[in-house]
Amino acid sequence: MSMFEAPTFGARAAIAVALALHAVAAAAADAPHFGQPISPADVAAWDISVGPDGAGLPPGGGTPAQGAVVYAEKCAACHGDKGEGKTNARLVGGQITGGGPVVKTVGSYWPYATTLFDFTRRAMPWTAPKSLTNDEVYAVTAHILRLNGIIGDNDVIDAKTLPQVKMPNRDGFIPLFPGKH
């Protein structure tokens, strides 16, 4: 082919690919890319958030009776023997309507039972967070729900049943985003 003739289709394609690859390489160096890929299998220890649909709940389970044992040992010192509150938050009873003082508890205010599992697992007990086994967290969750009269004595709380628990104040919230702001 003379230098004045148009390149064949194949030659044009090869040139185009070469130019494109060069552009990609140049673009990559034109911006910072310092993140290190991580495998989804390696994130488990940190990936502890539980959504309201139960996404993120681990295997395991527990009953109120099992939870009462854990609660007495690990929780009662700060939250009271029956969740009535002590040096830290009351967990049981209370009310948010009527003329008396507002008392927000798991029973009177929390809209999702999944939040109770999530918060207990990540943050409790205060002196040794993340020290409870998943079974213990499920059991303590069941115990606190039982103390609030939300589940029965023999109900098992696990990844399947926890998201199905209907909290008394489930419909008590008005989201302002998006909307007001």
Next chain:
Amino acid sequence: MTKSRHRQGAFTGALGVPHVAGNGLLDRRALLSQGAALAGAMSVGAVGAATGAAAEPLANDAWSLAPGITIPPYGQPSRFEDKAVRTLTNPKLEPRGSAARTPHHLLNGTITPNGLHFVIARGGFPDIDPDKHKLMIHGRVRQPMTFTVEALLRYPMTSRVTFVECGGNSAPLYAKDPIQANVQALHGLVSCAEWTGVRLSTLFEEAGIDPEAKWFLAEGADAPTMHRSIPVSKAMDDAMIALYQNGERINPSNGYPMRLLVPGYEGNMNVKWLRRIKVVDGPIMAQNETMAYTILLPSGKAWQFFYPQEVKSFISHPSPGMSLKGPGFYEISGLSWSGNGRISKVEVSADGGKSWALAALQTPVLSKALTRFRMPWNWDGSPAVLLSRATDEAGNVQPSRTAFLAERGQPRASPPVTAFPMEHCNVISSWGVSAKGEVSNVYV
């Protein structure tokens, strides 16, 4: 003409600084440019009239007669300023949260020193080794990634001055009866710094965020591993991974080695000791966005996801606990801010809200940053009530306490000053000045 008459209305009138509102508020231009000459003349006149020629002859003090002290590697404030410290609610770190409040009555300007920036923490602060800390971004992204601190320091940086304010700041103003405490106790959970770091949008682009994603969660590395759900729209607007605070690496109690910064949004969302960001399908319904940081209304329903800290101001000088030293000239000054943008004006009243005048705003007035306002005042020695009312560029006006209670409901008690009976309380603060010059918290 007596001295006292000379020091008050008479010389003011003679120098032509107009009174612009009741009880002696002077034109703010007395503080500015050519007006400064007027103010200066006023001060000289006042001092001259007050002290005459009674001053003692000058002498050299000890520090002028011997070498000083070795300059330290890291400077500390003067030992004579040891009262300018944070107040602590949990000094022995008992098993509960901790709050440390900024002493606004002892500061001026708009930038909070790093050691005095407010802190709320569910546990203590973690002692993080930056060489071991990582930020992970995962969830609805093309490639989950971790970023070391060293790697983040290689990214292009951005800086901005912005306030961070706890959603529960100023909650004592909601109490049924005025709580007698200083502005550190009443308004000490807001601070302002220059933050420098990497735009969150830059990291989201690198990880390949799902363009349909609407929410992400941010989570800390401290013991309670606190987390919040945040709209992706905020990440793409002005959120950053902050690495520096007022030029130095972030203070440990404020998030070292990195914190999320979401300018103007509720303080709790500016997650300290940030280690994980997960792009999620919807709000995660964390304890801190269901149990806490929600606002229960008289109807029994509660507002959730109340993000911007709305327009607010308070007078720091003078403020409760202070005493005025007799009638005469004072500069009233204070702080104003809005999570919705710039402050457009601050009005001040010295007569309990009957009349108002525009305060001078210290420039530059920055979006979502503390803005100092100043107002010259000739106090005649009679009882006065000082108020400030801020308006932001979006047109939001700081509400009266009466209007605020009409929407949020009547308070049922006066809890301890450290309690949080209300979130996002931005009512107008009212400081009473007695004939003796004593300043107190009052409701008008």
